[in-house]
Amino acid sequence: MNVTPIYAELRTVEFPQEFEAAWDGRIVSDRIYLAFGLFVGYWAVFFLSSLGVVTNSLVMIVFLRQGFRDSVNVSLFSIAVWDQVKCLAGVIFRLDKPIGLVNPVWGINWKWTSWPYLIYLPIFSGYVSYALATYVSIERCLSVSIPFKVKSLITPQLTASFMIVLSLLVFGSFSPVFFIYTVEYNYSPIYNASLASVTLAKLYYAHDEIISKLYKFLGIFYPSVFCTVMVTTSAIIVFHLRKSAENFDKDAGSKSSTTAVGGFTRTSSNMTPREAKVTKMLLVIIFIYLMDFFPRLCKYVASLIEPEFFAYRKYHNLMLVMSNTVWVLDFINASGNFFIFMGMSTNFRKTFYLIFPRCQPKEKGKP
Numbered sequence: 001m002n003v004t005p006i007y008a009e010l011r012t013v014e015f016p017q018e019f020e021a022a023w024d025g026r027i028v029s030d031r032i033y034l035a036f037g038l039f040v041g042y043w044a045v046f047f048l049s050s051l052g053v054v055t056n057s058l059v060m061i062v063f064l065r066q067g068f069r070d071s072v073n074v075s076l077f078s079i080a081v082w083d084q085v086k087c088l089a090g091v092i093f094r095l096d097k098p099i100g101l102v103n104p105v106w107g108i109n110w111k112w113t114s115w116p117y118l119i120y121l122p123i124f125s126g127y128v129s130y131a132l133a134t135y136v137s138i139e140r141c142l143s144v145s146i147p148f149k150v151k152s153l154i155t156p157q158l159t160a161s162f163m164i165v166l167s168l169l170v171f172g173s174f175s176p177v178f179f180i181y182t183v184e185y186n187y188s189p190i191y192n193a194s195l196a197s198v199t200l201a202k203l204y205y206a207h208d209e210i211i212s213k214l215y216k217f218l219g220i221f222y223p224s225v226f227c228t229v230m231v232t233t234s235a236i237i238v239f240h241l242r243k244s245a246e247n248f249d250k251d252a253g254s255k256s257s258t259t260a261v262g263g264f265t266r267t268s269s270n271m272t273p274r275e276a277k278v279t280k281m282l283l284v285i286i287f288i289y290l291m292d293f294f295p296r297l298c299k300y301v302a303s304l305i306e307p308e309f310f311a312y313r314k315y316h317n318l319m320l321v322m323s324n325t326v327w328v329l330d331f332i333n334a335s336g337n338f339f340i341f342m343g344m345s346t347n348f349r350k351t352f353y354l355i356f357p358r359c360q361p362k363e364k365g366k367p
Contacts, residue, residue: 028317041324042094045331049090049122052335056084059338062351071139071159072278076337078163079132083334086125090331093118105193112196116181124174126330127222131166133289134226135159140282141233143275144240173218176211180204212310219300227293230286237283244276281344285337292333296326 063077093114100107139159142150182201185194203211299322308314341348353360 027315028321030317033317033321036321036324040328041320042097044328045090045324046094048328048331048335049087049094052083052087052331053091055335055338056080056087058352059341060084061355062341062348065355066347066351068156068160071154071156072136072282074156074159075132075136075139075163076341078160078167079129079136080337082125082129082132082167083337086122086129086334087331089118089121089125105191105195108191109196112198113183115198116183117178120174120177122327122330124171124177126334127174127218128167128170129334130222130226130289130293131170132163133286134229135162135166136282137230137233137237137286140279141236144237144244144279147275170222174215176203177215180211216300216303216310220297220304223293223297223300227290227297230290230293234283234286234290237279241276241279241283277344277346281340284340284344288333288336288340292329295322295329299323299326 059080060077063073063080066073068074068077093111096107096111096114098107099110139150139154142154180201180203181198184197184199186197187193188195299319302322303309303319306315309319310316313319342352
């Protein structure tokens, strides 16, 4: 198979000639594509992923301190783990430029040796995170719809089992993509050293490029399912939140039947104040996932409508500009939950300040 380097100046990436022959940079010029990739695909994502490593570490520390007697802690901790995987992969992959300042050859080899794995790991980790967030939306929907039955049914152990199964199922379904590239080393007279190069493996072409088609299909199937479930459950949750708020006003001072739950008094049609706060916080998280879903879904629908809208095909530049935009949204999502928890969860905030007392803001008038 004849191959031609795409990045001729580095001689590091090689793809079939038919890919390069079909290249069309007229929609998005190479200059815009490279500038967008540098400032958005590299620096913006590097900053957000670095921030995410810190924030997700803090989230996991707080939940470990609180324990896992509540299924909500189990699910949110699991999401934080996968967000951490995403952010770590984002940081490690982009270390090529700092390494390149020390030794250009090391930087080039770092980038292309890690490229077949770390370029996809944040994407697949993100899908797992979406799946777990979808479970959270279902669990919360059931909790506000049939609270007394769900409380005894959905235990932390059951939630942990679902977290593991969903993680293995979603991540495993994408895992063949890791094997469609191979890394080779070739001597470069420019650098007087062997440079890593990435080529398409035979597996890419196997069975009429079935892995590529599977990747595109799952890229639409998962977001479509997750988005549909989240929208439906969110609508039900909002309905019950409004109903609960109305019933609290009506039941104040009334003689309606009540049940003591966790130190709070709950009427047969109400949520406790704590449950309402937790539900609102989870609803915010779900809405952020929905905002992140839509651009990704549009990108994959476009790739189905136009097969050339794919990496190293006719609309390579346009596809990667959109991909970098989606990545920024992904990493904002992956790094932002800590701030939501701090702003909306009293228990999380108290535990955080208990662990890190120096971070607690001082009251006015006190030294």
